[in-house]
Amino acid sequence: MSREIRRTMPLLSMSIVMQLTELSARQIRYYEEHHLIEPHRTEGNRRMFSLNDVDILLEIKDYLEQGMNIAKIKKIFTKKQDPAVAEETNLSDTELRRVMREEMRQAQRMQKSSIRQGDLSRFY
Known part of the structure; x- marks a missing residue:
């Protein structure tokens, strides 16, 4: 099994992620509402998070501690996901x-x- 597949496997419950990130369930749901993370849902509709999701949540937490707002964080993640958008914002x-x-x-x-x-x- 490759490293990337292991990192994307939804293995962690909400309570574990809360302990790892020191974020509340409400904060995590808020970031999900804003499409910053997209945890997997079980048949019982429980959220299951991958290691990549945890990394994203920690990154969001760091940005917030630096004083950024959600709009700015969304722009950063959009640029990361779509390199063409990042190229458009480069200045000479x-x-x-x-x-x-x-x-x-x-x-x-x-x-x-x-x-x-x-x-x-x-x-x-």
């Missing part, structure tokens, strides 16, 4: 510089430092 160097200049101008107008300015300060 010129476009990236224009966006960064505009962000810094807006920050100066508001008399605040740009979020990116701290990241860029090590380069100049």
Whole structure:
């Protein structure tokens, strides 16, 4: 049996996944409602999760701890699933510089430092 087949096999119940991820059942169901995960259903309609599902839930948890919202997380997962979407959002160097200049101008107008300015300060 290949590694990928083992990782996609629905083996884990909701209670086990809750312990592994430290997420509540409600949170897990919420992510399922938003199609971030799709656990297998048994004949009795119980959710069964694969190791890949657990990895996705842990990744979602990490993104939330970083301050991202569900909409942003959905975009990230969409890009991962469809590489063509990711290619459309790539910016050229010129476009990236224009966006960064505009962000810094807006920050100066508001008399605040740009979020990116701290990241860029090590380069100049």
